[in-house]
Amino acid sequence: MIGVQLLKDSDQSTSSSRKLKKRSPRASMEDDDDDDWFPEDIHEAFKELRNRKVFDVSDMYTLADVWGWTWEKDFKNKAPRRWSQEWEVELAIKIMNLVIELGGTPTIGDCAMILRAAIRAPMPSALLQILQTTHRLGYVFGSPLYDEVISLCLDLGELDASIAIVADLETSGIKVADETLDRVISARQDSSGADASS
Secondary structure (H helix, E strand, O other): OOHHHHHHHHHHHHHHHHHHHHHHHHHHHHHHHHHHHHHOOOOHHHHHHHHHHOOHHHOOOHHHHHHHHHHHHHHOOOOOOOOOHHHHHHHHEEEEHHHHOOOOOOHHHHHHHHHHHHHHHHHHHHHHHHHHHHHHOOOOOOOOHHHHHHHHHHOOOOHHHHHHHHHHHHHHHOOOHHHHHHHHHHHOOOOOHHHOOO
16 A cells, blocks of 8 residues: 555656646756756865855764764874883783784784883883783793893882782793792892881
């Protein structure tokens, strides 16, 4: 029934438009002349549309709005942050985690570069996070690098970070050098002795 009604409606509209065409042949000539008002150049055409107030650019949706990629607007609204090595390490860790989250696998070289940046910064808290992610991916560095990381944490007075790194290495099945273990143990005893005396 609906299809029949639609068919009747379309027949009525075509017959009424035929009557209009028969009545005013002069009006159709004017319409034909007016068809070419639209410039062929796309930029000129948009200018013409703006002048005639057909649309306003501010009303248009961009692809970013449609897909929800409005992060560019948020990014532009933030005040620029001064570059630092710590910020570089934070961004590198975020990117590495996003790559893993999206199904990619960073290479051991990627992990090593981020670890080196964290050593240069120096950021003991990031060192542990990078090493844990690297071990989760199945990569293992050489023992000199682990010794350097643990020594750096001890030199910075980050005993907890060095103990956590040693624990992570042992959990991952990586042998820690005896000298490094002795250094961590002696630092632990020194700190507990200092706590007891105070």
